[in-house]
Amino acid sequence: MKIVSVPIPGKAYDVVIETGLLQRIDHFVDANRQIVIITDDNIPSIHVETVVAKLPSSLVLKVPEGESSKSMEMALSLTDRMIEKNITRDALLIALGGGVVGDLAGFVAATYMRGIDYIQIPTTLLAQIDSSVGGKVAVNASHMKNAIGAFKQPKLVLIDPLTLETLEPRHFNNGMAEMIKYGLIASKPLFDALLKQDVKSNLEEFIESCVIIKKTIVTEDEYDTGIRQILNYGHTIGHALEQLSNYALLHGEAIAIGMAMMSIGMPFEDDLRRLLHKYDLPDTYEYDKTALFEYVRTDKKASSTSLNMIVVEEVGKGYIKPISLSDFKARL
Numbered sequence: 001m002k003i004v005s006v007p008i009p010g011k012a013y014d015v016v017i018e019t020g021l022l023q024r025i026d027h028f029v030d031a032n033r034q035i036v037i038i039t040d041d042n043i044p045s046i047h048v049e050t051v052v053a054k055l056p057s058s059l060v061l062k063v064p065e066g067e068s069s070k071s072m073e074m075a076l077s078l079t080d081r082m083i084e085k086n087i088t089r090d091a092l093l094i095a096l097g098g099g100v101v102g103d104l105a106g107f108v109a110a111t112y113m114r115g116i117d118y119i120q121i122p123t124t125l126l127a128q129i130d131s132s133v134g135g136k137v138a139v140n141a142s143h144m145k146n147a148i149g150a151f152k153q154p155k156l157v158l159i160d161p162l163t164l165e166t167l168e169p170r171h172f173n174n175g176m177a178e179m180i181k182y183g184l185i186a187s188k189p190l191f192d193a194l195l196k197q198d199v200k201s202n203l204e205e206f207i208e209s210c211v212i213i214k215k216t217i218v219t220e221d222e223y224d225t226g227i228r229q230i231l232n233y234g235h236t237i238g239h240a241l242e243q244l245s246n247y248a249l250l251h252g253e254a255i256a257i258g259m260a261m262m263s264i265g266m267p268f269e270d271d272l273r274r275l276l277h278k279y280d281l282p283d284t285y286e287y288d289k290t291a292l293f294e295y296v297r298t299d300k301k302a303s304s305t306s307l308n309m310i311v312v313e314e315v316g317k318g319y320i321k322p323i324s325l326s327d328f329k330a331r332l
């Protein structure tokens, strides 16, 4: 078992990583508490059943799988279902699923009766190494991803790498894009290990390395006003491509293309492309520059005249570089 503490002042919590942890969920969660589990309808029932067997009085609420569930309508529907079932302010909400479930359930936890406790049980690689840690929760508006949200730290994050065995390869690879990103922005040893090793042979260690990087960054800058922005490497272009493709590109796939574009001419460009290919991730995309720029211009990370671009010139050393929107457009 590996435990990574996230020491955010006043809101510290642990991330526990253990293969088979789901079978022992009642060691970490008080089964006598009023519990609501939010999950989606595509998560293999074995995972939901394993949790419910140990926490039998839980109320299970399912949402349709996919990005479209990250909406105000869905948050309201969950809230209504919780009110109907007399869920009180001292209840515990559990997000059991990928980043969609984590962001949506976290948003409900942040707003239900002005906020209730929640824990994250991430079941995709992306959610295990990224979205479950750091407290960013959100739903989408019609034309902007994550437009309505909050910072709401979980009380606990429970990661069982065994859940990834049922994940489709495309979704596993989707998470690999974020793992590669961590290496590029913060850890040459991680990037080198990814080049040499098979991630699946050492999953717990690779997940732990990513969680340690994420917790270090979010502890220093919980509210994303400074260093946390380096986590957005490849994301300005990536988020725009994700929306431009109407979500045909998964988040990690879009970020992979964004990183490949940002790495052009850098000494690690070939290694990066090799890694992306190793995990069947795309590194190019045909797009309309004007349409892409429109999404970049209206990205919530951009101001009216500039945006903070994340630059990596040397593996492991990402930094923030403000750039005017006109210069950014010229680079596309």
Ligand SMILES: NC(=O)c1ccc[n+]([C@@H]2O[C@H](COP(=O)([O-])OP(=O)(O)OC[C@H]3O[C@@H](n4cnc5c(N)ncnc54)[C@H](O)[C@@H]3O)[C@@H](O)[C@H]2O)c1
Binding pocket: 040, 041, 042, 043, 044, 047, 065, 066, 067, 070, 097, 098, 099, 100, 101, 103, 123, 124, 125, 126, 127, 130, 131, 132, 133, 134, 135, 136, 137, 163, 164, 165, 166, 167, 168, 171, 174, 251
């Ligand atoms: N909050 C943050 O800091 C943060 C960071 C990165 C991404 N995100 C968000 O995360 C979301 C993407 O998350 P995602 O990639 O996990 O997608 P997802 O939640 O849609 O999950 C992908 C698919 O895998 C299925 N699934 C989940 N666990 C499974 C398992 N163990 N076995 C089989 N199938 C399983 C889901 O039902 C879904 O169909 C996006 O909305 C993105 O904006 C949030």
